[in-house]
Amino acid sequence: MESLEQLHARLLARFPGAEITVIENPAPTAQHSLLLPLALARDIAFFLRDDPALLLDYCSNVTGVDWPEKEITETTKTTVPDPAGGAPTVVEEKTKRIEPGKLEVVYHLFSIAVKQGPVIIRMRTGDRTNQVTVPSLTPVWRSCEFQEREVFDLFGVVFAGHPDLRRILMWDEFKDHPMRKDYVEPDDYEWEPTPHGAVLEKARQHYPAVAPADAAFPGAPPSATATATPPSPPQP
């Protein structure tokens, strides 16, 4: 199998001007990955699937990774020579920059036809709130169907062109995305509006908390009179 650098060069020749970058993986596995531009990702995916040298017909694993916004402190050391001729002093300068947050989708591709792999491709969203749309690769590999739904459910990445993008593990009414790093779990998972709550709300609106009669007698407990004597229903 060709190396990732060769594949990268071939992809750049096939898609001129595309911003395809190689993400290095320092672990001993050396499973490096390709970062694809969103606009061309599906075309590149079709190329990877159909190219006779690659034939990556099997998309094994699809998953998301959340990278929240983080502050990076960089230290630069500059050596300042002493004008008097003494030992030079080293001046440390710390600069802080904020790396914007992003969501990432990772696909692990293998080839069943020629038994090779993995080729790992990634896509990154613009940020974590508004620009969370990436193209769906379900039209290329059917195995992405449920796994992309899971990434949508747990990370909040929207896949454009997915045939059936719904929540899959959490229930449909659920609001947040639990696999995000800043997710805060609710106090009570089980709470849901019940008829009981609706009835209480109706009763609260029907019986005013402080009846006008109580204002005249400040000593009397207000709620007791209010609830003890409900107004009689209107007579027909």
Next chain:
Amino acid sequence: MSDSGPSSFSPLVSAPGPTVRPVHDPLHGDLLEVSMGPHHPSTHGVFRMMVTLDGERIMKLKPVFGYLHRNHEKIGENTTYLGSMPYTDRLDYFCSMTNNWAYALTVEKLVGQTVPERAEYLRVILAELTRLLNHTCLAGFLLQDTGASGTPLMYAFREREKILDLFESLSGSRMMCNYQRFGGCRVDASPEWIKAAQQVVANYGEFLDEYEALITGNEILMARTQDVGILSPELAVSAGITGPMLRATGVDYDLRKVDGYGIYPRFEFRIPLGDHGDTYDRYMIRVLEMRESIKILEQAFRDLPGGPVMDPKSKLRGFRPKPGESYGRIEGPKGEIGFYVISDGSPNPYRYRIRPPSFVNLTILEDMCLGQTVADAVIILGSIDIVLGEVDR
């Protein structure tokens, strides 16, 4: 966004029903929408199928799951690397040994850890015993789903119990074994254990002969399973189906041969392949795989070396892999079980992902069930071999 490229939609994606009719149709009669499950004995757990029926025929089927969802991956990110090992038992609770192995393999790849010879052999022995156990249970459950109530399942469970006894005496627990570690196995197997395991394996072929004599040629089983739920090899590959389901369609892809992880290249065994991709093939593949597993086990017991079962250089405390990521996969009894771990240098994984075979194999449930009857859908679901602990995670 390139939604309409030159060849934007593959024909394998859409799964149109035999006929598309509105649910309310005064001319031909209404279609019936039934929610099968989540509490239904044929769904192997809490699994729901929203089926739309025309008479007895399935027009549409949408699987609904997540009832057992506990966000296992989030738990994995909030605990140490080793702390996730007992949780992997709870994924596919039939196959805790292979889940352990897949996770240990991934982390070993992440840090470049080697495993002693004896531990590699023990891993193979335990993985193949797990395969025997899983496939035996599947055959029993499949027969239960066809309506052969009780007897075949109890025959299967009798044999399963022998293997679970072995697991219990080795690891201390029948099903939640928590046995593998990064760099080896937790405890060594005693010579008595090896002898007992050899005895179980030696008797297993006899059990399979008996079981097959009762089941494989059974006319009712053939009538119920042959040409039911046919899966084409093209769709199976595109949909990422792995394991016995993929090989039942005739695609030769077994990670024990392809990746050759562990010490599998040392063993002689064959990969059984199906011909039709129907439910009967999926049953038959599992029976044949069990016979191959017995061969592997016999060779492993013959060659089992002495020595340590744990790499002395492996780190148990203060385990902090260097930043990086790794994806490791093995051939589990249900298909490719993979783990994807990203490390940022801290004691906890930054990202911990499980690639569950049951979950991905469910993708094509609708495609296989369209046009079949409800009773067939039950068998088709049974032949996919799902465990909801793994699907929902």
